[in-house]
Amino acid sequence: MLSVADNELLTRTGRGTPMGDLFRRFWIPALLSAELPAQGGPAVKVGLLGEKLIAFRGAGGKVGLLESRCPHRHANLYWGRNEEDGIRCVYHGWKFGLDGGCMEMPAEPADSQYKERVKAVAYPTHEAGGIIWAYLGPAEPQPEFPEFDWARLPEDHFYVTKRHQRCNWFQNVEGELDTAHVQFLHRELNKNHTFTPQKVFEQATSPEYTIAETPVGMLAIARRGLPDGDNYWRITPFMMPSYTIVPTLPGNRYTFTAAVPIDDTSMWGFTVSWAPDRPLRDDELEQDRSGVRLHVTVDPVTFEPVANKDNDYLRDFDLMTTENFTGIMGIRNQDLPVQEDQDGPVCRRESEHLGTTDRAIVAARRLMLRAAKALADGTEPAQPRHAAAFRQRSFAGEGGGEQAWPELFDGVQASETQALGIHA
Template structure:
């Protein structure tokens, strides 16, 4: 459990908050690249860390991200004109470049230099894997962009999606790091029952190990089988709010829980294949909304299955042991959403919970985030923000022999030039 004060510190990320300052030391997903459209398209609204912003792709193809309110009289730049070298407020025609510098004040005297002294709040952006990333912190501390494996992959080898999730960001992070829930929340019955397939029912209860690494922590779960050997799930948590989901195929998936405000978050999911493009078969399940990507309303990004329709839960399917699943809700991410959004409200009161041994990774992530926020208040910057190379890693899920260590298995599943390849 957390104290009331620490829970407050963990969950508040608006401007001027300690945890908000931590987020603002990192590059974070801001919106999908498709949202800003083609060069010269209309501006779009963006809500991020309690800030109201406007994004636009200028005619030269670069993306600008500015505070929504015009510095003049605070009219919203969302209504602005996306022109050749910046965005022009429609109220009085003041024009701002992507760096926030005021370029024109057409109603002011021609010999006035006032425009040189006026700037809009502007944030740097970077496009990678179908996502526009932003850095909202002090310019002098701007870190190198993380060396994600997907950042330079060509079109066709990545897929990015976004959803609105109506709860505090950390409720999602806790779910991503919670290995124990997989054999319950995501369990199916009948021929697709994964528990007998992996012999999880006969395996010993998992043991958990936590290791820190350059960009965060590794959450390591080990199950030992009676017939010999172990099953491992190794989940990297990357500061400030990203998780690599353990997978057994040729693809890799990263999720990010980015606060829109303290009671809502944007859930970004990026899946990539480093060696080849995806084909139709690769995406069949995802297009049906049955994995970590979900079908959403294209305007609001609200999932089609949401709390307003009880996530379309099927109680008969929930109780069927021949053709059902543990929740009665189809889709892995769809099963995550109700338990995270309905976890004691939009901001869970962690001061009254009762944690068990399966919660070690959750405790470790809380401690890392709280330690970072408290250290930053005292002037110590989070080192992970400056460790770009430490983000070039994979997760791991799979079986090993009695003799194989998790270090060996993890190292064998890493990018050749990644920091954990010789773990």
């Protein structure tokens, strides 16, 4: 369990908080590229780390990300006019460029230099892999953009979605790192499992964890013994500040997840599925679009999942009896109730009782708390500076009883484990 103070530190990400300052040292997903399809289109509201922002696509396709309040009298720039290379406030016509600089003050005297002294809060953006990313930290040190595997691929190699989730960001991260829950929460009673062989559910031993540090986070390595003497492995990369890759059988597509705080009680969940060496097949895209796998079906405006807390996630008690463990269809949909209703939107971790299968969760907490406290003491995190080390993949599958995890994992890494600097 955590102390009350450490739980507060871990979960609060507003401006001026230790964890909020740590998040601001990384490039984080802000919105989907598809939300700004056309140059000159309307601005989009964006909530990140407790800040209210607006995004717009200007001339040349570049994206501006500004604080929503106009510096003049704080009218919301969301209502503004997108005019070529800037957004114009409809209240008094002040216009601000992609960098936040004030370009025009029409009502001021023609010879006034006042606009040179006024600037809207603006943040750098980078568009890659179907996502518009933002950097909300100080100009120095601004890191290079991470070399995520799918972000370097053609668009037909990946599929990306986002959802609104009604809980603190770390409740989602804990779920991504929790291998033990797969045997229960995602159990199919008809034995038609999407990811995991049935014998793992029925015959494998409880998972034993190894934690290996990487330059950008850690690997959560879970080994289950099988009756034939082999092992079943699930290896989950955790990349700071809040990114994971779901364990995947070799030859299947990989899935990246990001938990991005909107504020302390809600988050954006970004999900990217990709195939490194081929376009996604029609049947794979249909799985993702239908919400039966790791993506969910959402309202196209609010990004609220169709199966949500207000309708009990469409739980069906007949399905609970005959089809699956929860009565909820879709793997990601099954995650939502246990994360959003985990003692409320911010879990009180000071009263929990952890077991041996929670080792990866404990390790991630320690990693994030250590980095946030060090930054508060003046030490900048090293992880954002290792752009190449973000190019990782995961692993799920069997290995001989004598095989160690690096032998299995090295073959599916986008970068060699030695280059990643992994050490247990």
